[in-house]
Amino acid sequence: xxxxxxxxxxxxxxxxxxxxxxxxxxxxxxxxxxxxxxxxxxxxxxxxxxxxxxxxxxxxxxxxxxxxxxxxxxxxxxxxxxxxxxxxxxxxxxxxxxxxxxxxxxxxxxxxxxxxxxxxxxxxxxxxxxxxxxxxxxxxxxxxxxxxxxxxxxxxxxxxxxxxxxxxxxxxxxxxxxxxxxxxxxxxxxxxxxxxxxxxxxxxxxxxxxxxxxxxxxxxxxxxxxxxxxxxxxxxxxxxxxxxxxxxxxxxxxxxxxxxxxxxxxxxxxxxxxxxxxxxxxxxxxxxxxxxxxxxx
Amino acid sequence: xxxxxxxxxxxxxxxxxxxxxxxxxxxxxxxxxxxxxxxxxxxxxxxxxxxxxxxxxxxxxxxxxxxxxxxxxxxxxxxxxxxxxxxxxxxxxxxxxxxxxxxxxxxxxxxxxxxxxxxxxxxxxxxxxxxxxxxxxxxxxxxxxxxxxxxxxxxxxxxxxxxxxxxxxxxxxxxxxxxxxxxxxxxxxxxxxxxxxxxxxxxxxxxxxxxxxxxxxxxxxxxxxxxxxxxxxxxxxxxxxxxxxxxxxxxxxxxxxxxxxx
Amino acid sequence: xxxxxxxxxxxxxxxxxxxxxxxxxxxxxxxxxxxxxxxxxxxxxxxxxxxxxxxxxxxxxxxxxxxxxxxxxxxxxxxxxxxxxxxxxxxxxxxxxxxxxxxxxxxxxxxxxxxxxxxxxxxxxxxxxxxxxxxxxxxxxxxxxxxxxxxxxxxxxxxxxxxxxxxxxxxxxxxxxxxxxxxxxxxxxxxxxxxxxxxxxxxxxxxxxxxxxxxxxxxxxxxxxxxxxxxxxxxxxxxxxxxxxxxxxxxxxxxxxxxxxxxxxxxxxxxxxxxxxxxxxxxxxxxxxxxxxxxxxxxxxxxxxxxxxxxxxxxxxxxxxxxxxxxxxxxxxxxxxxxxxxxxxxxxxxxxxxxx
Numbered sequence: 001x002x003x004x005x006x007x008x009x010x011x012x013x014x015x016x017x018x019x020x021x022x023x024x025x026x027x028x029x030x031x032x033x034x035x036x037x038x039x040x041x042x043x044x045x046x047x048x049x050x051x052x053x054x055x056x057x058x059x060x061x062x063x064x065x066x067x068x069x070x071x072x073x074x075x076x077x078x079x080x081x082x083x084x085x086x087x088x089x090x091x092x093x094x095x096x097x098x099x100x101x102x103x104x105x106x107x108x109x110x111x112x113x114x115x116x117x118x119x120x121x122x123x124x125x126x127x128x129x130x131x132x133x134x135x136x137x138x139x140x141x142x143x144x145x146x147x148x149x150x151x152x153x154x155x156x157x158x159x160x161x162x163x164x165x166x167x168x169x170x171x172x173x174x175x176x177x178x179x180x181x182x183x184x185x186x187x188x189x190x191x192x193x194x195x196x197x198x199x200x201x202x203x204x205x206x207x208x209x210x211x212x213x214x215x216x217x218x219x220x221x222x223x224x225x226x227x228x229x230x231x232x233x234x235x236x237x238x239x240x241x242x243x244x245x246x247x248x249x250x251x252x253x254x255x256x257x258x259x260x261x262x263x264x265x266x267x268x269x270x271x272x273x274x275x276x277x278x279x280x281x282x283x284x285x286x287x288x289x290x291x292x293x294x295x296x297x
Numbered sequence: 298x299x300x301x302x303x304x305x306x307x308x309x310x311x312x313x314x315x316x317x318x319x320x321x322x323x324x325x326x327x328x329x330x331x332x333x334x335x336x337x338x339x340x341x342x343x344x345x346x347x348x349x350x351x352x353x354x355x356x357x358x359x360x361x362x363x364x365x366x367x368x369x370x371x372x373x374x375x376x377x378x379x380x381x382x383x384x385x386x387x388x389x390x391x392x393x394x395x396x397x398x399x400x401x402x403x404x405x406x407x408x409x410x411x412x413x414x415x416x417x418x419x420x421x422x423x424x425x426x427x428x429x430x431x432x433x434x435x436x437x438x439x440x441x442x443x444x445x446x447x448x449x450x451x452x453x454x455x456x457x458x459x460x461x462x463x464x465x466x467x468x469x470x471x472x473x474x475x476x477x478x479x480x481x482x483x484x485x486x487x488x489x490x491x492x493x494x495x496x497x498x499x500x501x502x503x504x505x506x507x508x509x510x511x512x513x514x515x516x517x518x519x520x521x522x523x524x525x526x527x528x529x530x531x532x533x534x535x536x537x538x539x540x541x542x543x544x545x546x547x548x549x550x551x552x553x554x555x556x557x558x559x
Numbered sequence: 560x561x562x563x564x565x566x567x568x569x570x571x572x573x574x575x576x577x578x579x580x581x582x583x584x585x586x587x588x589x590x591x592x593x594x595x596x597x598x599x600x601x602x603x604x605x606x607x608x609x610x611x612x613x614x615x616x617x618x619x620x621x622x623x624x625x626x627x628x629x630x631x632x633x634x635x636x637x638x639x640x641x642x643x644x645x646x647x648x649x650x651x652x653x654x655x656x657x658x659x660x661x662x663x664x665x666x667x668x669x670x671x672x673x674x675x676x677x678x679x680x681x682x683x684x685x686x687x688x689x690x691x692x693x694x695x696x697x698x699x700x701x702x703x704x705x706x707x708x709x710x711x712x713x714x715x716x717x718x719x720x721x722x723x724x725x726x727x728x729x730x731x732x733x734x735x736x737x738x739x740x741x742x743x744x745x746x747x748x749x750x751x752x753x754x755x756x757x758x759x760x761x762x763x764x765x766x767x768x769x770x771x772x773x774x775x776x777x778x779x780x781x782x783x784x785x786x787x788x789x790x791x792x793x794x795x796x797x798x799x800x801x802x803x804x805x806x807x808x809x810x811x812x813x814x815x816x817x818x819x820x821x822x823x824x825x826x827x828x829x830x831x832x833x834x835x836x837x838x839x840x841x842x843x844x845x846x847x848x849x850x851x852x853x854x855x856x857x858x859x860x861x862x863x864x865x866x867x868x869x870x871x872x873x874x875x876x877x878x879x880x881x882x883x884x885x886x887x888x889x890x891x892x893x894x895x896x897x898x899x900x901x902x903x904x905x906x907x908x909x910x911x912x913x914x915x
Binding site: 022023025026028029032033035036037038039040041043044047090093094096097098100101102103107111113114116117118120121123124125126127128129130131132133137138139140170171174228231232233234235238239242249252253255256257264267271274275278279282 | 302304305306308309311312315316318319320321322323325326327370371373374377378381382385389392394395396397398399400401402403404405406407408409410411433434436437440492495496499500501502505506513516517520521527528530531534535538539541542543545546
């Protein structure tokens with residue numbers, strides 16, 4: 001997904017010396033971007049600050065603190081934080097195992113290919129897969145019941161719940177982490193470890209003083225990316241829980257279908273809230289990534 | 298010095314289990330349709346379902362349209378930026394990254410309000426118009442991947458020199474673009490195309506909110522009403538994704554091979 | 560007992576031999592270079608001394624203590640890497656302080672020590688910079704300060720100058736050597752650059768294919784190369800092929816002209832073909848004298864290199880290249896002229912091994 005290089009330190013836009021008619025070549029692109037990306041988004045952003053008659057108001061922003069909406073944001077953020085953190089940690093161990101663990105060579109390309117697939121295997125099919133695995137008649141549920149004598153659902157577990165959704169999101173979060181973090185781990189030079197060792201450091205001291213600080217920006221940045229990634233996901237949650245789980249993307253989906261909030265402008269504010277949250281975490285990701293790359297040059 | 302390999306193996310084992318068990322479980326589940334025996338009945342039912350064929354066909358068509366229009370929009374733009382308007386690159390890059398920041402649900406929510414039947418451009422008023430809007434929407438979602446792939450491809454060849462060489466040989470702009478630039482970024486475009494296909498084919502949010510008979514909404518319908526067919530569909534979708542990624546890898550490897558051979 | 564003793568060191572990777580029959584004894588305070596082409600085993604040997612690789616056989620004793628089996632962090636060694644290997648997340652001062660911190664020295668001791676080290680490498684004002692803000696030469700000096708901060712008993716340098724520009728290389732070369740003398744620290748220096756090794760070392764170990772080819776002072780290595788490999792690797796030497804006429808008197812025949820040596824030819828039988836090394840600067844043109852060998856040939860090439868004119872003289876099969884100083888009074892000879900070259904018997908060195 002976002003394993004692309006982000007040239008974060010956006011160069012200052014140099015003054016066009018002699019634009020002539022060269023700019024005509026990019027007109028189609030800008031027209032497209034304005035029509036299908038910028039304008040619809042701007043429309044929502046402006047709409048969040050308007051009442052039904054088009055007058056300026058902060059009412060919609062204020063009403064985001066209504067219990068239903070606030071709760072939706074809360075659950076959304078909780079799920080996203082949980083799946084991002086767990087995905088980041090497991091993804092890190094998996095990437096570290098394959099880069100630094102001294103495992104057989106063929107494992108690495110195999111894992112990377114699989115991660116490429118799994119990070120794009122989201123949405124409804126993924127929901128179906130987890131229903132078939134951990135649903136009431138799912139394979140794992142049945143195997144646990146029949147062979148281990150452990151009734152998963154008696155513990156209060158439900159794949160249609162917070163835990164279930166988090167566990168499902170991990171299926172694309174972990175691979176994404178592996179894909180983005182592997183180059184960062186490759187950037188750890190063997191000489192750093194050796195220099196640390198020869199200066200008297202133990203393996204743990206090397207990790208504590210060198211490797212972890214060096215990886216930290218990449219790790220944290222990617223975690224933020226994972227957060228945004230699950231925060232905006234609709235299809236997986238919808239496929240798994242229908243509209244039973246009150247999270248922001250589902251609420252916005254319902255609002256798009258039929259104005260469940262009975263106030264279009266409040267719907268815009270809901271969308272604005274999403275943009276702000278994903279925008280902030282993506283922005284922080286880009287910033288942290290630039291920091292990490294500066295070191296690893 | 299030998300370090301213990303226990304930890305790495307353990308991480309691999311847990312990872313492998315986590316990734317494979319849902320696939321195995323889904324496959325097992327998809328075989329359970331006939332009571333008391335494993336069969337491919339669910340696949341037979343699904344594949345024979347005319348709505349499956351129709352929606353899969355529709356999504357394939359939209360995906361191809363998205364790829365073609367995306368390539369026609371992005372390759373000339375990226376080429377032109379590289380050649381003449383380098384100072385616009387940061388702005389264009391920023392725009393192409395926005396779809397990663399703005400969730401799809403927000404984008405389509407915006408569409409519903411800017412292109413409804415009472416707007417200046419009432420695309421949603423007609424089915425063909427909505428198809429077009431859906432395609433544009435998918436182009437937007439694919440923009441980060443497509444642009445990145447093409448841009449990387451263009452940067453790896455020396456666009457300016459190639460263009461000047463072609464110009465000095467008397468080629469016109471059309472010839473340069475289609476005979477010189479496109480062939481050289483073919484591999485990059487193809488990998489962007491397969492990724493786009495993988496994203497578009499099962500996409501749910503846009504198709505559902507724009508109310509188009511695509512594969513995503515069909516999946517949702519089956520998921521809500523049937524027991525075993527969804528698993529069969531999940532396996533089919535997984536195979537399609539896998540095929541797209543596999544094709545990207547194969548074409549990528551081809552490029553490395555030819556580069557080395559040069 | 561010498562300070563560093565390596566005996567019968569051997570390293571094999573599967574069926575492949577990395578290093579074998581490696582014996583050396585290094586005095587305290589000595590600067591010794593391992594010189595050879597890439598893959599000759601010099602770095603492997605250094606890494607075994609550092610503890611990154613385990614020898615397959617043999618012993619390494621530092622100051623009487625056998626270190627084989629000790630981890631690198633137990634050996635009290637300073638090491639400088641080709642790629643600098645500064646920790647990117649730490650400032651220059653933090654890098655230099657790293658070893659002291661790990662050793663849990665008190666802050667009151669670390670601070671002045673770091674300042675002293677930065678002073679020593681002449682970068683006292685750069686303590687707060689990050690490595691990526693420094694030039695390559697500066698980074699390598701910081702790496703040197705970091706390696707020396709903990710007063711290690713042995714300093715290992717693994718091609719420390721290879722990544723730098725020629726100019727910085729030359730200045731850093733003498734800086735390293737000065738520091739090493741001042742601190743009196745025993746040092747092993749790995750390089751593939753013969754000039755570096757000749758300029759810096761007390762002694763040089765020339766290595767090829769995992770073995771020691773020759774061990775000696777720069778003077779010995781350059782003037783008395785023992786093997787064809789050393790002769791060709793260390794200098795731009797003339798190597799002549801000659802037939803042994805009288806091993807006891809030291810007479811060989813090169814392209815039908817007899818030449819004398821100042822010594823016997825050991826382990827040689829009359830009629831054998833041997834290689835003879837001859838440095839270009841020992842050869843002069845014209846003026847035969849009874850105490851010098853003389854050979855008649857034809858000028859094949861004259862290259863004007865500024866202060867020096869390099870002349871190649873062709874004999875039947877052999878070629879001798881010689882350097883003369885450029886002088887406006889006497890223009891250089893022309894191609895095709897016949898010429899006589901002379902050289903002293905003492906400047907000839909018969910190399911080991913029979914030529915095919």
